[in-house]
Amino acid sequence: MKIRIRSGQTAGKTAVIFSLLFQLIVFISFSSAEDVLIIANKDVPVDSLSKNEIRGIFLGEKIKWDNDSKITFVILKTEVHDLFLKEYLGNTAAQYQNYWKKMVFTGKSKSPKSFKDAESLMDYVAETGGAVAYLPASAYNDKVKIISVK
Amino acid sequence: MKKIMMLFVSVVSIMMTGGWLNSSHAFEAGDIEIHGFISQGYLFTDKNNYLAETEDGTFEFNEMGINFSADLTELLHVGVQFFARDLGTVGNDDVVLDWAYGDFRWKDWLGFRAGRIKIDYGLYNETREMDMLRTGVMLPQSVYSELWRDSFSGVSGAALYGYIPLSVMGRFAYNLEIGAMTFKEDEGFSRTFAPRLHETLDISGMDADFAWFANAQWHTPLPGMKTKFTYYEIENLKADGDISVITKEGDIINSLVTYEFSEKSGYVLSLEYIWKNLTFTAEYAKDDYQIERDMEAFLLAQVATQPQADITQSAADAIQPAAEITQAQEQTSGEGLLGTGQPKKKTSEGWYVSASYRFTDRFETGLTYSEYYPDADNKHGEEKREGDKFTSWLKTTTLSARFDINDYWLLKLEASYNDGFGGINLADNPEGLERCWYLFAAKMTFNF
Numbered sequence: 052m053k054i055r056i057r058s059g060q061t062a063g064k065t066a067v068i069f070s071l072l073f074q075l076i077v078f079i080s081f082s083s084a085e086d087v088l089i090i091a092n093k094d095v096p097v098d099s100l101s102k103n104e105i106r107g108i109f110l111g112e113k114i115k116w117d118n119d120s121k122i123t124f125v126i127l128k129t130e131v132h133d134l135f136l137k138e139y140l141g142n143t144a145a146q147y148q149n150y151w152k153k154m155v156f157t158g159k160s161k162s163p164k165s166f167k168d169a170e171s172l173m174d175y176v177a178e179t180g181g182a183v184a185y186l187p188a189s190a191y192n193d194k195v196k197i198i199s200v201k
Numbered sequence: 202m203k204k205i206m207m208l209f210v211s212v213v214s215i216m217m218t219g220g221w222l223n224s225s226h227a228f229e230a231g232d233i234e235i236h237g238f239i240s241q242g243y244l245f246t247d248k249n250n251y252l253a254e255t256e257d258g259t260f261e262f263n264e265m266g267i268n269f270s271a272d273l274t275e276l277l278h279v280g281v282q283f284f285a286r287d288l289g290t291v292g293n294d295d296v297v298l299d300w301a302y303g304d305f306r307w308k309d310w311l312g313f314r315a316g317r318i319k320i321d322y323g324l325y326n327e328t329r330e331m332d333m334l335r336t337g338v339m340l341p342q343s344v345y346s347e348l349w350r351d352s353f354s355g356v357s358g359a360a361l362y363g364y365i366p367l368s369v370m371g372r373f374a375y376n377l378e379i380g381a382m383t384f385k386e387d388e389g390f391s392r393t394f395a396p397r398l399h400e401t402l403d404i405s406g407m408d409a410d411f412a413w414f415a416n417a418q419w420h421t422p423l424p425g426m427k428t429k430f431t432y433y434e435i436e437n438l439k440a441d442g443d444i445s446v447i448t449k450e451g452d453i454i455n456s457l458v459t460y461e462f463s464e465k466s467g468y469v470l471s472l473e474y475i476w477k478n479l480t481f482t483a484e485y486a487k488d489d490y491q492i493e494r495d496m497e498a499f500l501l502a503q504v505a506t507q508p509q510a511d512i513t514q515s516a517a518d519a520i521q522p523a524a525e526i527t528q529a530q531e532q533t534s535g536e537g538l539l540g541t542g543q544p545k546k547k548t549s550e551g552w553y554v555s556a557s558y559r560f561t562d563r564f565e566t567g568l569t570y571s572e573y574y575p576d577a578d579n580k581h582g583e584e585k586r587e588g589d590k591f592t593s594w595l596k597t598t599t600l601s602a603r604f605d606i607n608d609y610w611l612l613k614l615e616a617s618y619n620d621g622f623g624g625i626n627l628a629d630n631p632e633g634l635e636r637c638w639y640l641f642a643a644k645m646t647f648n649f
Contacts, residue, residue: 103366112364112372113309121275141424143478145559145605149334152648156331157319158280158300161234161270 087135088191089198091183092176099199105139111160123182125164127172135185237267240332242644248635252347253289263287278304284330300355310363317357321376321416322431323469323484336557336567337601338615338642343551343573344486348389356380372420379413392626398460401445410437425475438462446497448504456500464491478559485552495544550577567601575624591636594621609649615642
């Protein structure tokens with residue numbers, strides 16, 4: 052009987068530990084995803100984008116918004132860059148850099164404009180029609196609008 | 202050459218010390234963006250000379266390029282890249298126009314390019330001049346022959362291209378190119394074809410009306426996996442040159458001839474899968490060519506129909522204008538003069554598999570296995586002498602290491618074990634060949 056009680060207690064503790072671990076993993080996963088916000092100039096004619104559309108924009112394949120205005124995307128070269136690439140493009144930073152070098156050295160495009168701090172990036176997006184970018188959620192302010200991900 | 206290199210290095214040094222490189226490593230002068238690269242390599246083979254005098258080791262292996270680009274309007278992008286290279290006797294650091302075109306992007310699914318455009322062939326032909334865009338030093342020769350490189354570099358013409366999202370089915374991209382290719386008599390493409398057409402052929406010129414390349418690329422729903430199909434045709438390819446033939450009587454006849462190709466086409470099937478830091482690549486390529494007439498048989502047949510005096514005269518003069526030969530050929534088309542019919546279509550075939558892994562931000566390795574057969578119907582050298590059979594294939598295993606010293610500099614080291622010598626110019630090895638040989642390559646590249 053004692054053994055059974057101990058067994059039940061052990062099972063309960065294990066369940067609690069697993070539950071906590073699961074919640075931690077879920078929290079970490081969600082917080083990683085939520086850390087990256089997709090933002091845009093306020094005149095951009097969409098409020099949400101699919102992951103495929105985001106991938107197309109940051110690979111230079113999708114160049115126009117629905118109202119035919121030009122898309123200008125910019126990148127933020129901080130820790131959030133790696134998170135964004137992993138989450139939305141499935142690339143590492145080295146692979147993404149190689150992709151754009153290929154575009155540049157075959158004459159297909161200029162290299163994407165990049166910023167080293169979120170504040171400068173947000174100022175640029177706020178002042179540039181059709182601009183879209185990403186940044187850490189903690190850096191957001193209402194100079195730009197948030198694009199939700201479908 | 203030294204002047205060009207010094208000029209390039211000076212410009213780059215000034216730009217770097219002046220702090221003019223922006224965060225994306227480009228130099229910007231107003232709205233014009235400037236990028237460039239320069240690389241110096243070293244090649245060494247334990248046996249056989251390969252592409253240069255490599256048995257003694259050679260530094261005649263370098264590339265450099267600089268490009269300027271700008272967005273003239275929201276939809277119109279223009280740019281130009283100058284390029285120079287040296288590989289043995291090829292290139293000699295002469296500056297050429299690598300690409301120069303205008304790119305009008307009307308919609309996501311439709312854009313136009315016009316000017317000198319890089320040829321889109323397989324996964325890597327467009328970027329083969331840019332060493333920093335791959336793990337290895339040498340591209341797999343089974344699909345990207347170094348000897349064809351100059352002619353397959355670009356076309357002067359136009360292109361249509363676009364990207365089409367396929368929702369849950371992934372993404373589709375296409376690129377259709379048409380234009381004139383450049384063939385020089387002293388470059389690899391001509392030099393490779395000469396011995397295949399006739400063992401004594403000395404090519405004096407090669408030309409084609411135009412060529413077209415069609416590319417379809419599908420990014421599959423499986424993240425990181427893409428497939429690509431390339432098909433091309435070169436229309437009305439011709440090679441002029443001089444051949445020597447020996448008659449039954451033992452007379453040697455030299456004659457100017459024109460080889461006309463009724464077909465020159467090929468395709469590449471490509472697969473690339475990127476999973477985290479691992480990149481897996483496989484490609485298969487096949488090329489066909491068909492010449493209108495065996496010119497040796499034609500010449501011998503023509504000589505056999507002439508009076509003895511004319512044969513002697515032919516042997517003595519040793520020259521007949523190419524125009525006359527082709528004219529005679531046309532007059533005797535159909536049945537063929539004295540049984541000189543159309544030779545069999547020739548096919549070359551090659552494939553490779555490759556895997557590369559990036560261990561850290563600065564270190565990457567790659568392993569590649571490649572097989573190439575210049576005559577796919579004679580893969581084991583059945584039609585060759587015992588000692589020459591290995592010139593019918595080239596099987597290469599390559600181990601590569603790449604060190605990104607910083608964002609601008611990188612160093613590569615590479616070792617290849619080769620079985621065979623198929624598809625390689627034999628002229629660099631007058632003293633004979635060995636079947637199995639090693640190639641070692643090292644290359645340092647700077648890019649911005």
